[in-house]
Each structure stands twice: as C-alpha cells, then as structure tokens.
Amino acid sequence: MSIYPYRNGYAAYAWVTTPEGNRKRKYVYGPTRKDVxxxxxxxxxxxxxxxxxxxxxxxxxxxxxxxxxxVEPNLRPLTAATYETTVRLYIVPLLGSKRLDRLTVQDMRGWLNKLADTCQCCAQGKDAKRPEERWRCCAKEECCRQTLSKRRSTTPGRSSGARSPMPWSRSASQRTSPSWSRSSGPGASGPNPGWSKRRAPSLRTRALTPSPGHGLCGWCQRS
Structure with a gap:
C-alpha cells in the first residue's frame, strides 16, 4: 500500500473485484495519512x-x-404509480444528482424547506403546457404560488392532546340501547327465555340479571 498526497489531503487505492467480476482499483481519500x-x-x-x-x-x-x-413487483399498480409520480416530480429534480454516500441530513432538511416554498406550477410547467391563449399565471410571469400543502398533525380547533371518545363502549351502549332483564310473567320475549325488554339502567345498575336456571355466560360473569 502506498499513501500519496492528493489535492488538499491524501489518497490510496486497493485492487477489488467488482460485482461484474472485473478487477479494478478503488480509491480512498482523507485529510491525513492516518484517516486514509x-x-x-x-x-x-x-x-x-x-x-x-x-x-x-x-x-x-x-x-x-x-x-x-x-416497488412494481410487490405493490399494487396504483400505489406504484403514486410512488413513481412522487419520485419524478418532487425528489429527482432537487436531489437526484446527489450521490448516496454523500447524502446528509442537512440535504434532506434543505430539500424539504425548498420543496415547501417551490411553486409546482412553475417547476412542472403546468401553465406553460396549455395553449398560449389559455395561459393564466406562471407562463405569463405571474406566479400563482401553487405550493404543496403542509399536513396538520391535529384537527383545526382541537387540541393535540385531546382524545376522541371511543365510538362504542359498554357505558355508551347502555345509554343508547335497550337492555334485557328478567321477566316475572310467562311468555316473556327476549334474546333468552325469562328475559324482557326494559329501559336502559343507570351506569351503576347491572344491565343483565340472570334468571333461575340461567347458565352464567362470559358477559354475566364479567358483570
């Protein structure tokens, strides 16, 4: 191995076998001999x-x-088409020429900031693709500022810490649905013999009361 001066630092190389089976030199660079x-x-x-x-x-x-x-072999065609559109319109124009080993967090942050401020009508030439007599904005040098929308993390008017109630709960079902209780008279109707419809009980009242001979189901045992 030989380390030699190169530009503002040093360089060295090693012989490697490429994935295609060829022998080539691969170089490494650094500011000091130790780094190289x-x-x-x-x-x-x-x-x-x-x-x-x-x-x-x-x-x-x-x-x-x-x-x-x-993407194409593993996802649905519509999903793959959405990914392709996103890559072609928003990623490649601004970051496509960047090498993967040199892509940094700062590059990504700058890309996001620039993407949020870029008029997509100008960038994609939307107005210029129309016939000249139908030009409305950017093609006439009157930018319409058609930028990408920024998604909100919370619904407008609602605190981010607020929790929406469960759509269905036991207490809610007791308030809104009729419950069943034991019927004292013969010929009672209901989901089981010996049960009849009554008004929904308060939250402190059991919704189900077993009748004589009624086998306790899982719900009754939990009640």
Missing amino acids: HEKWLKLHNEAKKGPVATNTPTLAQYLAYWLKEV
Whole structure:
C-alpha cells in the first residue's frame, strides 16, 4: 500500500473485484495519512470478503432501481404509480444528482424547506403546457404560488392532546340501547327465555340479571 498526497489531503487505492467480476482499483481519500490508512484497511477487508462496487449510484439511479425492482413487483399498480409520480416530480429534480454516500441530513432538511416554498406550477410547467391563449399565471410571469400543502398533525380547533371518545363502549351502549332483564310473567320475549325488554339502567345498575336456571355466560360473569 502506498499513501500519496492528493489535492488538499491524501489518497490510496486497493485492487477489488467488482460485482461484474472485473478487477479494478478503488480509491480512498482523507485529510491525513492516518484517516486514509484506516479507510484503506477497511476497504482491504471488504475486498477479501467478496465483490466491492467501485462507484456509488446517485439518488436518481437508486430510486429508478428501487421503483423497478422493489416497488412494481410487490405493490399494487396504483400505489406504484403514486410512488413513481412522487419520485419524478418532487425528489429527482432537487436531489437526484446527489450521490448516496454523500447524502446528509442537512440535504434532506434543505430539500424539504425548498420543496415547501417551490411553486409546482412553475417547476412542472403546468401553465406553460396549455395553449398560449389559455395561459393564466406562471407562463405569463405571474406566479400563482401553487405550493404543496403542509399536513396538520391535529384537527383545526382541537387540541393535540385531546382524545376522541371511543365510538362504542359498554357505558355508551347502555345509554343508547335497550337492555334485557328478567321477566316475572310467562311468555316473556327476549334474546333468552325469562328475559324482557326494559329501559336502559343507570351506569351503576347491572344491565343483565340472570334468571333461575340461567347458565352464567362470559358477559354475566364479567358483570
């Protein structure tokens, strides 16, 4: 191994086998000899284990592979089409040329901020695609500011900490539905013999009272 000066730092290389089966040099760079030596050792160990890619794809190249090999075979056509539209209109134009190994959190934050402020009519040429006599805004240099909407985490007018009531609960069903109780007279009607319809009890009253000979079901035992 030889470490040599390169631009404002140092560089070194190792021979590796690419996934295509070719032998190529792969270079490592760093500001100091120590940094380059550590990177070279890591690269050398990877080369011993198996094939090593000598170039890193851009985000656009990776997303094209991801859509074709991962999304389309495993998701529904409409979902795959939605992903493709999102990648083509919103990700690739701003981040597509970025290499994957150089993509940072700062890049993603800047992309989100810029995307929120970008007029999509201008970026996608929506108005310019119309016949000239039907131009209305951006094609006439009168930007309509058609930006992407920002989703709210809470419903307007409702506190983020508020919890909506359960759609169905035992107490709610007792207030809104008729319950059944034991009937003293013969010929009583109901879901079981010996039960009749009555008004819903208060919350402190049991909704079900077993009649003589009635086998306690799971609900009665819980009551």
